Amino acid sequence: MFSLPNDIEHVYSPLGRCLYCDATDVLGKEHVLAKSLGGRKIVPRASCAKCGTMTSEFERTVARTMLGPMRMYFDIDSRRRDERPEKLPLKVKLRANGDWSYIDVDRKLYPFLILFPLLNMPGELAGRSADKDQTAKCASFWIRAASFELGIHEHTEMLAQSLKVAAIMPEGRAEVDAFARMLAKVGHSFATAELEGKNFRPATINVIRNANARNALQFVGGSPHSEPTGSTLHDIDFVYVRHDPTLVLVHIRLFAVLGTPTYLVAAGRCDDPEFVGRSSPPADAPITGTQRVS
Ligand SMILES: [Zn+2]
Secondary structure (H helix, E strand, O other), rough: OOOOOOOOOOOOOOOOOOOOOOOOOOOEEEEEOHHOOOOOEEEEEOEEEEEEEEHHHHHHHHHHHHHHHHHHOOHHHHHHHHHOOOEEEEEEOOOOOOOEEEEEEEHHOOOOEEEEEEEEOOOOHHHOOOOOOOOOOOOOOEEEEEEOOOOOOHHHHHHHHHHHHHHEEOOOOOOHHHHHHHHHHHHHHHHHHHHOOOOOOOOOHHOOOOOOOOOHHHHHEOOOOOOOOOOOOOOOEEOOOOOOOOOOEEEEOOOOOHOOEEEEEEEEEOOOOHHHHOOOOOOOOOOOOOOEEE
């Protein structure tokens, strides 16, 4: 079975308050990126029960609906293997000139598409004002076809023959709203844990807490630079903006090892001298990629 690398576990100091509502009693640990996606950064005592339920709701949408087949494909978070459906609905044409319909096929044979939304730079970074309607809409996607064996074309041909259907259309789903909220949560929890005690002022809590956050793309977006395939499963760190040194910008690349798009979260502001001091890259350096500090 093909497998992905695991990231190294990192446990921060306990936070002692909820990341999302500042409650201080009965706190559970919070994963910066959900465990179900292979996240290994943990903030102890950082999430109340109510907010834990809220974040796990959109994380579940991303992990199951959007990246479910991919998690099965790469066997991510295999502790919950028993909960996985045995069969998945596959779009097929039973006859060459017929309509598309669905049949259930064994998940081990299921060909699928991996979709990641391609987002513009966050408004905070691009200098856009926040009052425009910026619901997390997305017109284009990074798409990869995947199958559990062979190439995707050989696989769908072989599968069409064995299922006795005329054609197969691999599908994928992107839940852009849930995905944007999840990115905001990753950026927020990472920045809060990393900058604890440094007067970090978060900006994305409303995006995380509000399912209809109309200004999500003011804080969550993508990078115009495409990056080479990464060597780690996920890549989460700060990037620094020379002309705006107090902006806390978190660079997030989920499944970097697959060559996925880069996301940026304008998580808030911090004018701690140590943080601002790190944001003086060489002149003409690009916004991302060359000035990262892990
Ligand atoms: Zn809370």
